[in-house]
Amino acid sequence: xxxxxxxxxxxxxxxxxxxxxxxxxxxxxxxxxxxxxxxxxxxxxxxxxxxxxxxxxxxxxxxxxxxxxxxxxxxxxxxxxxxxxxxxxxxxxxxxxxxxxxxxxxxxxxxxx
Numbered sequence: 001x002x003x004x005x006x007x008x009x010x011x012x013x014x015x016x017x018x019x020x021x022x023x024x025x026x027x028x029x030x031x032x033x034x035x036x037x038x039x040x041x042x043x044x045x046x047x048x049x050x051x052x053x054x055x056x057x058x059x060x061x062x063x064x065x066x067x068x069x070x071x072x073x074x075x076x077x078x079x080x081x082x083x084x085x086x087x088x089x090x091x092x093x094x095x096x097x098x099x100x101x102x103x104x105x106x107x108x109x110x111x112x113x
Contacts, residue, residue, distance in 0.1 A: 003055075007078065010054040011085075015039065015047045018098055020056060020070070021089040025099070027069040035105045036098050 010016055018037060022028060033044045048068055051057040055078070058071045073079040089095050 004077070006054045007056070007081075010051055010056055013047065013050075015043070016051055016056075017089065018094065019044075019047055019051065019068075020085060021092075021095045022098055022102060023057060023068060023070050024086055024089070025102075027067050028102075029065050029067050031065060032102065032105065032109075033068075035109075036101045 011020075015037060019033060022033065022036060030041060030044055030048070033039075033048075034041055037044060045066075048057060048059065048066075052059060052068075052071075055071055055074075057068045059066045059068045061067075070082070073082050
């Protein structure tokens, strides 16, 4: 039960929900998340660490940057919850704004350095 409780607690912060909504579209670099969320690297990394520790995301290092994607959901509960989040987060105006900001950032982005 403790693991399930922590899994749900990870959804209690707005930046973490916004990160999950962005990662529904695929893997992103920390620099992408920083640009869209307009948060410093330390804040984004702290939220990503929480999401990683609770089983929501997994990361890989490429050079100086970490890239994150949604983790494989091992249980029926986690898979169903992820499907519900996909549907409901897409309905939020903030999610649509973040997606537009990500698209704009990608158009102008040179490369994470």
